[in-house]
Amino acid sequence: MRAFTASLTGTSLEWYDFAVYSAASALIFGDLFFPSDDPLTGTLLAFSTYAVGYVSRPLGGFVFGRLGDVIGRKRVLVATLVLVGAATFLIGCLPTHAVAGPIAPALLVLLRFAQGVGVGGEWGGAVLLTSEFGNARQRGFWASAAQVGPPAGNLMANGALAALGALLTEEQFLSYGWRIAFLLSGVLVAFGLWIRTSLEETPVFKGMEASGERPEAPIREVFATQRRPLAAAILCRVAPDVVYAMFTVFVLTYATQELDMARGEALTAVLIGSGLQIFLIPLAGALSDRWNRRRLYLGAALAAGVWPFLFFPLVDTRSWPLLAFGVIVALAIHSVMYGPQAAFVAEQFTPRLRYTGSSLAYTLAGVIGGAVAPLIFTALLGEFGVWLPLAGYLLVAAAATVAGVLLGRDPDLDEDAEYSKLVDTPTTTPDSAPGAGQDTVRATAVGSPQLRKETP
Template identity: 35%
Template sequence: MSTSPISPASADQADAAKQQSAARVIFASFIGTAIEFYDFYVYATAAALVIGPVFFPHGSATAQALSAFVTFGIAFVARPIGSFIFGHFGDRIGRKSTLVASLLVMGLSTTLIGFVPGYDSIGSLAPILLCVLRFGQGIGLGGEWGGAALLATEYAPEGKRGWFGMFPQLGPSVGFLASNGLFFGLASTLSDQQFRDWGWRVPFIVSAVLVGLGLYVRLKIAETPAFKAAIERDERVRVPVAALLSKHWWPTLLGALAMVVCYTLFYNATVFSLSHGVSALHIPRPTFLGMLCIAVVFMGIATPISAWLSDRFGRKPVLIVGCIAAILSGFTMQPLLGSGSLPLVLLFLVIELFLMGATFAPMGALLPELFPTSVRYTGAGVAYNLGGILGASVAPYIAQVLAARGGLSWVGAYVSIAACVSLFGVLCMRETRHTSLT
């Protein structure tokens, strides 16, 4: 019996369908992390500017800022819990459905924060509701990044995992620009009283539109080839968390340590610097937000460069160079940020966020490569979010305390120490560039 040859037209259609599928996967992984960082930085900006006075009006300005930064850290405590929950289902039932669920939890919590009345309206119930929703936001966020990174890397062709894994890592730049740009527009057009009364709520409510877009895209993608292969080989484990902690605790720890520098650079250069710049240096709020928008463009530029280099030379060499540069950058905080000069402050922000992009980009491929398919969603998510507890949950709080007691040079030393921690983690891990994900 003869078989009909495949016509050139059919081959072209198959290639076009494959390219369309790859583009859809890339966009689906990118849009989720963009929304994730939009949601997270919307809260971070609000914490630096208005959460203290609105929800914790009693006490000094410093006490209000510290209380706001405590609520900021709550989500980072919740994120590993979210990564355990969503990681379990992501490794058991699939990447696609789990990503849809995590996006819903994250988006709903963020949107509802925009409707919580302030302390003046409902008293102590206001900060309680805020903390509950912040915790829910962290649960959803805990399942987001790991799934998005797996979506990109498990679809990636040979030799291009760093490049494909870069697209979730571009999400922070875009999410940051969207949230900061919106806050910048509101701060520029509203009075301080209007901004405090209702203006700060607008970015939270806008999140609902972005989540709707993300859900539309994610519902149209198929399950990843690596997970399909795992199902066919019956490789799924009953309790992924137990398998992770018993057999893969060392790469989980190293991955978490490697992530510390990314978080510390980002949140000290944005949340702490914004709070310090507006309150201590008396730089106008719109001016500082505008400088952050400029600086984050350099984070976006560093991301594809670093991802390409990680495919070319390996994940470890790129991260080692990035960590060493981050150690040195801590010494620039006092002379640059502390100067109060707008060009020097902008230079500091550019340096820190460029280095954040350079160290963050390889993680999209590195963390999934550390784990087998059966625990990859759980492992990548837990490592990523444990790094968040170590590097970000208390970073603005610690920076605020250090600045009050020892000045910006102490905060710079904190950044350098965090980079040393990540350098240790990277030096101890294996090179993963040629690891097979199937």
């Protein structure tokens, strides 16, 4: 449970940092950093910096994913938390375009890039932190701890902005109020570090380290031996990323600029949906342990392709209850995909390449999914002025995820033979005296039965 708490807390704090930027991009950064006579153009430019956080993720996946399989999960997770927190805190200190001119958006892009690098290295380690400590029969539930981070972080970020918007006048909020939400990151990161540094390294990595099975070139090995798992893991993530971008980020722009609804109404709808996700995501992860994980994922992906065609006619009525209902249903569908996703992605890769493979899949999928989604949504709305192309884009994303789920392996049918061989190898700790006997190695891997070697 300590590993679950550490993974959930750290990931939530990192996603608070990431989400507070996303919400600010939709609501205020267009005016503050990208002033334009056309509000939609300013928002489009703000979303381009939002995309930078996704484009930079593969760099984090390459660098930190490799390190996670070489030096361990815990050290990498501490480093990513510090990187994201520092970048977010500094965003709160930036001058705006009115003060510094073009240098202001340039610095904003640089710090957003650093955020993306940190988040890119975070996800794979957060998943393994819980799943490698937990019971293999409950790997869907344990791995879902990292998945609760985005809605929890989104809830905190939108809640902070909504509270500041309610307490301050519009002029005060645009002048300094928005900065408070970013500066809070310093306090939150200190709390996250306190939790993460108290954990031990995972049993799986300890077993790999003791047996000498750590990979020397994990990135090369993933691309050489894990091409189908990598493709499946990338594609299965596309729809969840696009759906999340629509119903937590772009929906704020659509409701306020297209439907002329109040900013507080749009934020409240997202807050309610995100709050429910905190419970729905681990529930979906637990259900995937009892039912077939692929079928559950597949059904949710199909629903994700259909729901937008019902959502937009509902919200075009400009009714807040219908907006809230539409967002809640969309994020519930997202939860059913997102809850089992961590276990499903990790199960595609062999244990010794699991951090690298999972991180690469997560970050590369983010580039083709979440990174460009708000930009595409904004461009489609500006070009056509109607919602049908937006729904069509979501349908294409759902089709990509259906293909990925079908391409992936079913962990219920495929045993992790490589890890079984690894933990069956007798090992001794470096400081054991000769003849002192073998140390107990206990390890649990996602996608493999719980295996142990007892001291004779």
